[in-house]
Amino acid sequence: MGLIIREIQVKSVLTKSGIPGIDYCINPYIGCSHGCRYCYATFMKRYTGHAEAWGSFVDVKTNAPEILQRQLKKAKRGRVLISSVTDAYQQIESKYKLTRQCLEALLQYQFPVDILTKSPLVLRDTDIIKKFKDVEVGITITTNDEKISRVFEPNAPSIMARMRTLKALHDKGLKTYAFIGPALPMNPESLSEKISPYTDSIIIDRMNYPSKTLKIYQRMNLTQWLEKGFVDDVIQRLKNGFDGKPVSIC
Ligand code: SF4
Numbered sequence: 001m002g003l004i005i006r007e008i009q010v011k012s013v014l015t016k017s018g019i020p021g022i023d024y025c026i027n028p029y030i031g032c033s034h035g036c037r038y039c040y041a042t043f044m045k046r047y048t049g050h051a052e053a054w055g056s057f058v059d060v061k062t063n064a065p066e067i068l069q070r071q072l073k074k075a076k077r078g079r080v081l082i083s084s085v086t087d088a089y090q091q092i093e094s095k096y097k098l099t100r101q102c103l104e105a106l107l108q109y110q111f112p113v114d115i116l117t118k119s120p121l122v123l124r125d126t127d128i129i130k131k132f133k134d135v136e137v138g139i140t141i142t143t144n145d146e147k148i149s150r151v152f153e154p155n156a157p158s159i160m161a162r163m164r165t166l167k168a169l170h171d172k173g174l175k176t177y178a179f180i181g182p183a184l185p186m187n188p189e190s191l192s193e194k195i196s197p198y199t200d201s202i203i204i205d206r207m208n209y210p211s212k213t214l215k216i217y218q219r220m221n222l223t224q225w226l227e228k229g230f231v232d233d234v235i236q237r238l239k240n241g242f243d244g245k246p247v248s249i250c
Helices: 038-049 066-072 098-109 120-129 145-150 159-171 189-197 210-219 228-240
Strands: 004-008 015-016 024-028 057-061 081-082 115-116 134-140 177-181 201-202 247-249
Touching: 015 038, 057 189, 066 098, 098 247, 120 159, 120 247, 134 159, 145 159, 145 210, 159 177, 159 189, 177 189, 189 228, 201 210, 201 228, 228 247
Parallel strands: 004 057, 024 081, 081 115, 115 134, 134 177, 177 201, 201 247
Antiparallel strands: 015 024
16 A cells, blocks of 8 residues: 655744654654554544644645744744654655654754654764764564564554664763664563663553554453553563663553
8 A cells, every 4th residue: 555645834833742752753754654553643634634644644835944033033942853643754754854854953053952752864964963962762662572563553664673773872972872662572671681781761652542553452462561561571571671771661
């Protein structure tokens, strides 16, 4: 199935955030071709009039960099998350380069930036990212099991590609974090061993929207991964594997 791409114009791109520790969010796209089955951002369909399946459409905010420039002139400096309801480095970004241009604008004003993605495309922009005084790049790695990832994150980059990206960012001297959220079925010791050397901190999140994925868990006989006690134990085993590095649980 082809991706439905629509170019749109927006009036605002720097939006106030309710996320603790984050002042603003920038989402250069609406929708996300990664199509994660657990994605909480599907509510965006309601606000944007999309009836298509999540993962099958992307609206491209072609004037985002220009609008951001205008907004930054007036905005109070604050921490910016890229992105909260899309992946700013999904494949289409290789063509439109909106995220890159937004970073260039943010750099002029030295807004602190927090990037969160599943995509190796973020490595394209390390030349800019390295120039920020306060910047952190997070890679979402939800499991160590590629087969599980394919089921829950059908069009996202492989787990191996994400691990390589985390390592490459770390090797370039950037501050990194691993976002293990939602924690999917995994071997926690194996996952923490692989990523611990390349991450400065870790955020772990549970499957907060189980209704979206319950059928998958049932079909795969994995429903224990939705039980609080079982997941608490997995989280503890993950924490044990991170050698005292800061771990936040959402
Ligand atoms: S990468 Fe993030 S925004 Fe994109 S579908 Fe997956 S969870 Fe949603």
